[in-house]
Amino acid sequence: MYAVREALSAFRRAPLLTGLSSAMVGLALFVVGLFGLATYNLGLALTSIEERVEVVVYLRDDARQAEIDLLQSDLSEIGEVARVRYVSKREALERAQQDLPEFTDLFSGLEVNPLPQSLEVEFRPGARNREVVERVSESASAYPFVEDVRYGREWVDKLFTLRRVGAATTAVLGGAFFLVAALIIATALRIAIFARRDEIHVMRLVGATNTFIRLPFLLEGAMAGLLGGLLAWLLTYLVYRGVYAFLFAVAWVPASWILTWISSGMLFGVFASALAIRRHLKEL
């Protein structure tokens, strides 16, 4: 009870400094939150792409039916493959005419069908990831009558890279803000410890435990961190609403992420305070 009362009194004693501590923790977590939001939505996009991913094996025109049947059979035997479907040159042309009606004249005027025959490989749910797709593509490429293997690799690679860059930027910027927040919390606590030095002397004199002396300061840090976490959540949510309303549809992060943000703020506050107390109490 004493610890809570004393921790709350710090907000009355130095509201500007305590507010600044919270704001810096908030900004640090806001950066993490923004990139977290972007990373989460990129992840959703990647999952959606992965769900639709299939490999198309284009075959040379001179491939014999027996060779095509052998490849179809070999691919079907791979555990992660759900279905392998043969698409003839004629079927490919019909699809093209259906999918691209604006080129109907061009397609009808053709004397020779330029589109290749192919095998379309579909994967089982849970196996539609990059590693499996690459492995199947490499197996198919090894056959001499295979012209090309496509699975939209460039797009998948770009999304994966974007996600990695997002995570790295979050770590660097978030880390920088956290460092500044730690310095401000330490300064706020130093002032608080100085303001209460008489009390700390008396506490030591009459046999207060170290935990008793430290607890109000740890709580003060936890409160600054909690406020920072809530501020970060609010700012991130406002950005999300703005993007959703004026730019494009994005998904809001799960509740567990928000809880992690806020508790990270609190833990950070406690950790920064513990370090500062350890140092400054020795000076008294």
Place this chain on the structure above:
Amino acid sequence: MIKLTNVSKEYPKRGYVLRDVSFHMKKGEFVFLTGHSGSGKSTTMRLIHMAERPTSGEVRVAGYSSELVSEGEVWKIRRRVGCVFQDFRLLPGRTASENVAFVLEVTGLSRKEIGPRVQRLLGLVGLSAKSGALCNELSGGEQQRVAVARALANDPFVLLADEPTGNLDERATRGIVDLFWEINATGMAVLMATHDLELIRRHPHARVLELDNGRLVYDSQAR
């Protein structure tokens, strides 16, 4: 109870302030620790309070040895030793009762228990009527009485008083020393550091220890 065995204390800049000091203070004793300024009285008090550790030798307080007790355990000794200082060391922005209550709060007593106990302690030092007064509004003698009430809050077995009358006039000094004798009559030991020889002469029943340049040069009990 309190036992110093061949205790020496050296500071890096000041050199030795205590040299090979040994004495044993028994339960319920009233002891004056005297000597000139800089003779080592305050250092002896600080060593008994475990605010510092001896450079060599051993200080034993209530069964705890300075050689064995860790920093994390010192609070256990401090709750059994009451302290009073020349400069009172009260919290100026708080009332007399708040200063005493603070100790009880620190040691984990509930608010329900604190109130009556504070009143009893202030009554013991004759300050019931001034429990609501801010400490900086009280006279020196009254402030020292609040400090004594605070020192007694944890029911210590010994009261350490480091020059407690140094800032007081003749009348207030007499009042404080009489209060110490009253406390001593309840069975609590009192160790009072003072350089006031006149005051010591007025209390011939007390044991006297004299320090000179860090050495124990006189013990009235050893005669």
